[in-house]
Amino acid sequence: MLLAPQIKNLDRELARFHGRLKTAAVFVALLATALLARAFYLQVMQHDYYIQRAESNRISLVPAAPNRGLILDRNERILAENYSAYTLELARAQTRDLEATLALVGQLIEITPGQLRRFRRLLAESHEFETVPLKSKLADEEVAILAANRYRLPGVEVKARLFRNYQAGPGMAHVVGFIGRINDGDLKRLRAGGREQNYKGSVHIGKTGLEQSYETLLHGRTGFDQMETDASGRAVRMLSRIPPVPGKDLRLYLDAELQAVAEHAFGDYLGGLVALDPNTGGVLALVSKPGFDPNLFVDGIDPETWKSLNESPERPMVNRVLRGIYPPGSTIKPLMALAGLELGLRKPADSIVDPGYFTLPNSSHQFRDWKRGGHGVVDLQRSIAQSCDTYYYKLAVDMGIDRMHDYLAQFGLGEKSGIDLEGESSGLLPSRDWKQRRFKQTWYPGETVIAGIGQGYHLTTPLQLATATAMLANGGKRIEPRLVQAVRDPLNHIWQPQPAVVHRQVAIDPENLGVVRAGMMDVMRPGGTAAAAAAGAPYTIAGKTGTAQVVGIKQGARYDEGRLARQHRDHALFIAYAPAENPTIAIAVMVENGGHGSSVAAPVARAVFDYYLTGKRPGNMKREAGNAAE
Secondary structure, three states: OOOOOOOOOHHHHHHHHHHHHHHHHHHHHHHHHHHHHHHHHHHHHOHHHHHHHHHHHHEEEEEEOOOOOOEEOOOOOEEEEEEEEEEEEEEHHHOOOHHHHHHHHHHHOOOOHHHHHHHHHHHHHOOOOOEEEEEOOOOHHHHHHHHHOHHHOOOEEEEEEEEEEEOOOHHHHHHHOOEEEOOHHHHHHHHHOOOHHHHOOOOEEEOOHHHHHOHHHHHOEOEEEEEEEOOOOOEEEEEEEEOOEOOOEEEEOOOHHHHHHHHHHOOOOOEEEEEEOOOOOEEEEEEEEOOOOOHHHHOOOOHHHHHHHHOOOOOOOOOHHHHOOEOOHHHHHHHHHHHHHHOOOOOOOOEEEEOOEEEOOOOOOEEEOOOOOOOEEEEHHHHHHOOOHHHHHHHHHHHOHHHHHHHHHOOOOOOOOOOOOOOOOOOEOOOHHHHHHHHOOOOOHHHHHHHOOOOOOOEEOHHHHHHHHHHHHHOOEEEOOEOEEEEEOOOOOOEEEOOOOEEEEOOOOHHHHHHHHHHHHHHOOOOOOOHHHHOOOOOOOEEEEEEEOOOOOOOOOOOOHHHOOHHHOOEEEEEEEEOOOOOOEEEEEEEOOOOOHHHHHHHHHHHHHHHHHHOOOOOOHHHHHHHHHO
């Protein structure tokens, strides 16, 4: 069956076409409107933003590390300074084949195995985008060779860096400290303190000593150079510069010459010494022997050297003045005598008969005096001069451990002094409550007896002893020890003195203090325990010797130094101030395994007093220094 052909409706087709055309036109119009709107938004509304983005591609901010502040002694002798040198560094992210690059560099200039080991260690500790030093302090010839071969060494850079130099050497290491490369721990602390931005471009930070304590002042403020760069990232020209602000300089109370005299006076012995100005709290000398060379750490210490320092039985990395804790021994007796007078337990004229031992009531145990047969009739002043143990055994029992603790605590024993160095130990000043908390045990009467002569649980640092001695010298004013005397602003070059910090003033009856001081002066006179150390001095010294036991001695046995190995001998202690009538220096000396304070520690103090008060140096010091230089 044939169908009739359909006739198209042209009008309807045309209407449909016009509808589609209108729809397409509207769509094109909307799209054009959207494009115009987007162009308007990008070109007008976001103009400033994209201008900055474009500029950031064209302009780079290069951090400029500031010069680190200097550290000077009281006479402005330089202890820590800066110098510039070239360093060979590798950027891991820009080095295609690290091992091949290292091999090629090794063919061009000398690279030692130690430098390679240090490089690999630093590489493991660094981020991928950081440059890692391979060799520092390049010679001019080495710089020229590397510059001529730069096209062969992608990722290899020669940079001018500032290095730290410690002129004073090992004797000042525990005071000045050292700087080292910034590690992850340092970065974490900088971020927490909101200071990370100020360390852009810096690779070192203070690690110990004053370099650590005064890091914020010494570092300064980082500057920035605004550099125009081409498409390959190469600098074309400098557009602007925010100059770095150098760190502030530190001037110390400490005298470098006095420090050298003190270190020399120790001879072959190990130990610690601290000398204070009792009127200001200024640290005049601080010796911890042995020391170490702080310059070893500036450029990254090699593992072998670090191991030898860290594992040495002499412990050169330990600051004995701040962290070494020792029984104070008889150096505590002037404070005990003052406590007896101030608490009303003794009068200056009260005396005992010393048979050479002390026995607690209802006990057969004898606590021996250091002098066999005793000292006979002893009053308070003579008990100090002769260092009579028996006198202080009885005084300690009458006083009791808690009153002893409370009184001695006023002189800074058992707590940190507040010196401007990190890592100070608080020592230990025992009490009933302390023993109960520490050992869950009661306090025994015999422990009170030996505490009276600075033995037993009692532990102090040389710095604490010096602080207490300074209080005896200045009438009971406890001033926090300070190394930094003044700070100099690099912009105006004016020294700003640092104020003394008075911790407390202990109320002391001047008559009681006078009796104790007289006893300490008698220590240095004929018949006193340290008379030989004061012989011929043109000034008057007030002092007290002490001995800190290292190994226990059985009851009834006698201490025989000659039969003991050196490391088992007693520590020698000595505290003193001078001139006794108007003190300007107070000192504490601890000689490890020195045996006797009178014969070993006191002469060290005498050498320091002689130089500080009269300018006299040890007779063989210059000659030995000259021989060492040869």
